[in-house]
Amino acid sequence: MSLTFTKMQGLGNDFVVIDGISTPVHLDAERVRQIADRRYGVGCDQVLVAEPALGTTADFRYRIWNRDGEEVEHCGNGVRCLARFLIDRGLAPAATITLETVSGLTRVTPTDEGLMQVDMGIPVLEPAAVPFQAEAPAPLYPLVVEGETVQLGVVSMGNPHAVLRVDAVTTAPVSRLGPVIEHHPAFPNRANVGFMAIMGRDHIQLRVYERGAGETLACGTGACAAVAVGIINGWLEPRVQVDLTGGQLVVHWPGKDQSLWMTGPAETVFDGRLPAGEA
Numbered sequence: 001m002s003l004t005f006t007k008m009q010g011l012g013n014d015f016v017v018i019d020g021i022s023t024p025v026h027l028d029a030e031r032v033r034q035i036a037d038r039r040y041g042v043g044c045d046q047v048l049v050a051e052p053a054l055g056t057t058a059d060f061r062y063r064i065w066n067r068d069g070e071e072v073e074h075c076g077n078g079v080r081c082l083a084r085f086l087i088d089r090g091l092a093p094a095a096t097i098t099l100e101t102v103s104g105l106t107r108v109t110p111t112d113e114g115l116m117q118v119d120m121g122i123p124v125l126e127p128a129a130v131p132f133q134a135e136a137p138a139p140l141y142p143l144v145v146e147g148e149t150v151q152l153g154v155v156s157m158g159n160p161h162a163v164l165r166v167d168a169v170t171t172a173p174v175s176r177l178g179p180v181i182e183h184h185p186a187f188p189n190r191a192n193v194g195f196m197a198i199m200g201r202d203h204i205q206l207r208v209y210e211r212g213a214g215e216t217l218a219c220g221t222g223a224c225a226a227v228a229v230g231i232i233n234g235w236l237e238p239r240v241q242v243d244l245t246g247g248q249l250v251v252h253w254p255g256k257d258q259s260l261w262m263t264g265p266a267e268t269v270f271d272g273r274l275p276a277g278e279a
């Protein structure tokens with residue numbers, strides 16, 4: 001049976017979104033790679049599937065696969081797009097939507113400005129929970145990478161993130177250090193790698209080399225992770241404008257034991273159909 005999908009993007013981080021509620025969808029790693037391929041498929045950074053909730057507190061289940069075919073725990077730009085998808089298809093009212101992922105619950109609320117505000121939960125700083133190999137939590141961790149020692153902030157937003165502070169994102173060693181840190185043995189499940197320049201106590205610029213996708217134009221969980229690291233290190237105030245290559249997010253973390261909030265856009269690009277027997 002052919003499979004309909006919606007192509008969406010959040011600040012240029014792009015997705016193939018599939019309704020697995022009306023009709024069950026079964027994707028394997030190879031099929032995800034085919035869909036995500038920018039020459040032989042639709043092309044995207046991640047594939048997102050909405051499914052009926054497994055638990056009783058969520059409205060829907062939200063599954064995410066990176067373009068390399070691996071299923072992962074969370075996607076910040078993706079959750080905004082999935083909420084937009086559910087509302088536009090009449091599967092959810094234009095109000096707060098609770099989504100369950102393998103990493104927990106996420107709540108998305110449309111704003112009056114046409115954006116999506118997301119309760120991203122409490123950033124996890126315990127290294128073992130990221131997971132990251134370290135004795136105890138620290139604001140920064142030294143890590144030897146290609147013979148040099150870099151200072152990393154490490155945090156989980158449900159998915160693992162390493163954050164490096166750089167002087168300027170334009171000259172950050174994204175393509176050189178991104179893949180090396182992504183695959184570093186200290187990160188048993190690999191990691192997303194953010195390169196953050198502090199422009200002011202309420203303003204950063206950020207580039208992210210994503211686990212399983214490479215550098216993307218924007219990374220929502222990466223923006224949240226970078227702000228969390230900046231606040232923990234005393235570099236940032238609780239509310240921060242995050243400038244990514246693809247555009248801006250606003251991230252607000254009012255206190256260490258409170259949820260971190262992210263607000264940004266979610267856009268539909270086109271609807272499409274995959275030929276029968278291909279998903």
Ligand SMILES: N[C@H](CCC[C@H](N)C(=O)O)C(=O)O
Nearest residue numbers: 075076077159211219220221
């Ligand atoms: N590459 C991420 C998943 C997508 C996250 C990103 N697209 C976002 O907006 O948060 C990971 O492997 O954890």
